[in-house]
Amino acid sequence: MQAFVDIHDVTHIYSGAEDGAPAVEHMTLAVREGEFAAIVGPSGCGKSTVMKLATGLQFPAKGTVVVGGEEVTKPVKLAGMAFQNPVMLPWRTTLDNLLLPLEIVQPHRSRLRRHKAEYVARAEHLLAEVGLAGQGAKFPWQLSGGMQQRASLCRALIHEPKLLMLDEPFGALDAFTREELWCIIRDLHAEQGFTVILVTHDLREAVFLADRVFCMSARPGRIIAERHVDLPRPRDLEIMYTAAFTDIVHELRGHIADARQAA
Amino acid sequence: MHAKRRRRALLAAAPWMFTIGFFVLWEILVRVTGMSTFVLPAPSVIAEALWQFRGPLSLHSFHTAWMTLAGFVIAVVFGLLLGMALGASRLVHAGSYPLLVGFNAIPKVAVVPILVIWFGVGWLPPVLTAFLISFFPIVVNVATGLATIEPETEDVLRALGASKRDIIVKVGIPRAMPYFFGSLKVAITLAFVGSVIAEYNASNFGVGNLMARASADFNVPLLFAALIALAVLGVIMYAATAIVEKRMTGWAQRSQMASA
Ligand SMILES: Nc1ncnc2c1ncn2[C@@H]1O[C@H](COP(=O)(O)OP(=O)(O)OP(=O)(O)O)[C@@H](O)[C@H]1O
Ligand SMILES: [Mg+2]
Numbered sequence: 001m002q003a004f005v006d007i008h009d010v011t012h013i014y015s016g017a018e019d020g021a022p023a024v025e026h027m028t029l030a031v032r033e034g035e036f037a038a039i040v041g042p043s044g045c046g047k048s049t050v051m052k053l054a055t056g057l058q059f060p061a062k063g064t065v066v067v068g069g070e071e072v073t074k075p076v077k078l079a080g081m082a083f084q085n086p087v088m089l090p091w092r093t094t095l096d097n098l099l100l101p102l103e104i105v106q107p108h109r110s111r112l113r114r115h116k117a118e119y120v121a122r123a124e125h126l127l128a129e130v131g132l133a134g135q136g137a138k139f140p141w142q143l144s145g146g147m148q149q150r151a152s153l154c155r156a157l158i159h160e161p162k163l164l165m166l167d168e169p170f171g172a173l174d175a176f177t178r179e180e181l182w183c184i185i186r187d188l189h190a191e192q193g194f195t196v197i198l199v200t201h202d203l204r205e206a207v208f209l210a211d212r213v214f215c216m217s218a219r220p221g222r223i224i225a226e227r228h229v230d231l232p233r234p235r236d237l238e239i240m241y242t243a244a245f246t247d248i249v250h251e252l253r254g255h256i257a258d259a260r261q262a263a
Numbered sequence: 264m265h266a267k268r269r270r271r272a273l274l275a276a277a278p279w280m281f282t283i284g285f286f287v288l289w290e291i292l293v294r295v296t297g298m299s300t301f302v303l304p305a306p307s308v309i310a311e312a313l314w315q316f317r318g319p320l321s322l323h324s325f326h327t328a329w330m331t332l333a334g335f336v337i338a339v340v341f342g343l344l345l346g347m348a349l350g351a352s353r354l355v356h357a358g359s360y361p362l363l364v365g366f367n368a369i370p371k372v373a374v375v376p377i378l379v380i381w382f383g384v385g386w387l388p389p390v391l392t393a394f395l396i397s398f399f400p401i402v403v404n405v406a407t408g409l410a411t412i413e414p415e416t417e418d419v420l421r422a423l424g425a426s427k428r429d430i431i432v433k434v435g436i437p438r439a440m441p442y443f444f445g446s447l448k449v450a451i452t453l454a455f456v457g458s459v460i461a462e463y464n465a466s467n468f469g470v471g472n473l474m475a476r477a478s479a480d481f482n483v484p485l486l487f488a489a490l491i492a493l494a495v496l497g498v499i500m501y502a503a504t505a506i507v508e509k510r511m512t513g514w515a516q517r518s519q520m521a522s523a
Pocket of ligand 1: 014015016017018023042043044045046047048049050219
């Protein structure tokens with residue numbers, strides 16, 4: 001089967017880089033449709049760069065990026081994104097923030113005005129699913145950091161993207177909120193079957209959520225190890241205290257340590 | 264508890280006490296030193312002049328207010344448009360920035376003689392000076408608001424297939440609004456300076472012109488009365504724009520709103 005996201009032998013150099021050194025080099029990564037992939041690696045190794053390449057926000061100097069069977073030559077139009085910083089627009093209510101992608105993406109864009117009620121219902125349903133029922137009328141700055149992060153997750157999902165890109169979305173949260181959001185994203189993925197690429201620093205998060213974990217080397221980044229996570233789904237938070245889980249985390253830790261050593 | 268309430272009452276009364284105290288001190292100083300009215304008139308003398316010339320003062324104040332507002336409105340329209348062009352296009356920004364900075368470096372008083380040669384003495388020089396002096400902060404603020412969109416916000420939207428125009432309309436312009444309204448306070452003050460200066464030099468009307476004539480007559484109390492009129496006018500216009508700012512961009516003042 002052909003991969004949904006196929007990054008093949010990609011080398012990328014930022015035009016703004018003073019040293020002209022590549023951010024990623026000979027990077028190859030394939031993610032199947034509906035798969036939950038996690039990318040871990042040392043800081044500055046090019047994880048966010050991979051996200052930008054896969055969504056067409058940056059174009060590789062060498063190699064090819066294919067998403068959904070088409071080579072990426074412009075921004076992909078089908079990806080939902082969420083970052084460590086929730087970047088909600090402060091002048092819009094939370095609900096209106098959620099509707100923002102629908103004002104951009106077709107066919108919703110032209111349908112939005114006439115079918116407003118239907119879309120609002122969808123947004124409210126999503127909010128309820130992440131535990132924000134009835135908070136839509138509030139402005140983002142009236143929500144806590146964790147609540148904003150949930151809302152930003154909803155915004156990434158509102159247009160039912162086939163590809164969800166998460167760049168350390170749980171990084172700034174406390175341990176309990178983080179676990180809660182893991183479960184939310186796990187359930188949404190199980191329910192809707194979109195493809196996810198998650199960038200994270202947290203190995204337990206990667207192993208708990210992902211089907212496959214990719215380890216990257218230090219800059220210039222490339223994949224140095226790939227680990228299939230064969231833990232059965234649905235996974236419960238308790239699974240993190242089993243030996244099988246800890247073994248995988250431990251193994252990945254070894255790869256990261258090697259990568260940092262090599263740097 | 265009691266002490267706290269007293270302190271708050273004191274705080275509320277302080278502006279009045281200081282203002283009144285200032286004028287009382289001034290009055291005493293002038294009386295004690297026996298200073299001539301030609302040098303520094305006492306507040307009581309200024310008040311007298313204010314009353315005596317209330318007719319012309321209010322008439323000319325209205326005129327000055329009109330000149331200022333007209334120049335200000337042109338500056339707002341022009342500043343918004345140019346600011347958007349600058350914020351939206353890096354080419355326009357890079358190309359016109361040196362020109363703008365150079366232009367802004369010119370003290371606008373120096374432009375008044377040229378305006379007089381072009382348009383003669385009348386209402387145009389005050390309006391144009393007000394405009395020329397006040398548009399720059401608007402341009403810079405609008406451009407800054409547009410150009411400083413968070414890269415993540417831009418990424419989120421571009422990954423959805425948003426065009427440059429989408430991003431400017433949905434994010435850039437709303438984002439630039441607090442910068443824009445914030446710059447209005449500065450702009451109106453500058454416009455006021457511009458119109459008064461031009462009236463002083465190149466008009467037959469307005470408070471500036473009234474002052475020019477009072478100065479020629481050595482009518483120092485009237486000069487000071489005109490200054491008071493200008494202060495009142497300036498405060499009113501500043502307060503009006505501050506209120507507009509607060510109304511339009513409540514979300515940008517969220518920290519204060521949250522604590523209120
Ligand atoms: N816009 C840019 N211009 C020039 N260089 C960049 C740019 N963005 C990133 N880089 C460089 O590319 C390399 C990879 O950056 P990237 O943001 O992908 O790292 P990362 O793995 O996401 O790091 P972190 O874990 O800290 O988020 C870094 O060394 C960085 O300095
Ligand atoms: Mg990153």
